[in-house]
Amino acid sequence: DIVITQDELSNPVTSGESVSISCRSSKSLLYKDGKTYLNWFLQRPGQSPQLLIYLMSTRASGVSDRFSGSGSGTDFTLEISRVKAEDVGVYYCQQLVEYPRTFGGGTKLEIK
Amino acid sequence: EVMLVESGGGLVKPGGSLKLSCAASGFTFSSYAMSWVRQTPEKRLEWVATISSGGSYTYYPDSVKGRFTISRDNAKNTLYLQMSSLRSEDTAMYYCARTGFDYWGQGTTLTVSS
Numbered sequence: 001d002i003v004i005t006q007d008e009l010s011n012p013v014t015s016g017e018s019v020s021i022s023c024r025s026s027k028s029l030l031y032k033d034g035k036t037y038l039n040w041f042l043q044r045p046g047q048s049p050q051l052l053i054y055l056m057s058t059r060a061s062g063v064s065d066r067f068s069g070s071g072s073g074t075d076f077t078l079e080i081s082r083v084k085a086e087d088v089g090v091y092y093c094q095q096l097v098e099y100p101r102t103f104g105g106g107t108k109l110e111i112k
Numbered sequence: 113e114v115m116l117v118e119s120g121g122g123l124v125k126p127g128g129s130l131k132l133s134c135a136a137s138g139f140t141f142s143s144y145a146m147s148w149v150r151q152t153p154e155k156r157l158e159w160v161a162t163i164s165s166g167g168s169y170t171y172y173p174d175s176v177k178g179r180f181t182i183s184r185d186n187a188k189n190t191l192y193l194q195m196s197s198l199r200s201e202d203t204a205m206y207y208c209a210r211t212g213f214d215y216w217g218q219g220t221t222l223t224v225s226s
Contacts, residue, residue, distance in 0.1 A: 001173075039212075039213060041213070048207060048216040048217065048218055048219060049157070049207075049213075049216055050216070051212070051213055051214045051215075054212060054214070060214060061214075090155065092157055094157070094159075094213065096212075096213075099162075099171050099173075100159055100171075100172075100173035100174075101147075101159035101162070102159065103156070103157040103158070103159070105156060106155060106156075106157070
């Protein structure tokens with residue numbers, strides 16, 4: 001199975017600053033079609049996960065352009081610019097290149 | 113508006129069975145593969161099952177294979193998860209999600225305990 005690794009906590013950030021959240025895969029998520037099958041989700045307290053980014057760098061419908069995704073085949077970054085209080089929650093990445101689908105353990109974002 | 117509403121969760125004894133449902137609306141249900149994902153009490157997300165749009169193909173992780181069965185009724189716009197031989201480690205919030213995991217329901221809770 002592909003193992004997805006995330007840091008448990010990000011360093012607390014101040015509103016208005018930028019923050020990067022990392023995600024690492026034990027195997028390349030680059031498929032033969034040239035696409036990289038990685039999702040990013042945000043789970044706010046008390047809510048279901050919400051898709052932010054798919055195919056490593058494509059924002060989901062309605063997602064603020066403050067969120068951007070980048071990476072290689074095994075190392076990925078979610079960047080959040082101008083952080084707001086509403087961005088607080090746990091960020092998960094997930095691979096969809098093969099079964100079983102696997103998720104990272106999540107990174108908790110806190111604001112100072 | 114896409115909506116997914118899960119139901120059927122509850123308290124079950126180890127070894128017992130339960131069937132979850134997910135009612136879908138706001139999109140052409142029969143055109144999309146669907147999945148179940150669970151979130152453990154430790155907040156870990158685990159993919160549980162996926163079914164193709166027509167229902168012909170199903171996929172499971174080893175942890176539930178042989179115990180869980182995903183199915184769908186496209187005429188009723190409803191997704192199901194039949195769970196049997198339940199274990200304490202199956203205790204979780206269960207979400208249904210559309211293919212690509214772009215929409216999730218609000219979840220239904222399963223507790224397996226004697």
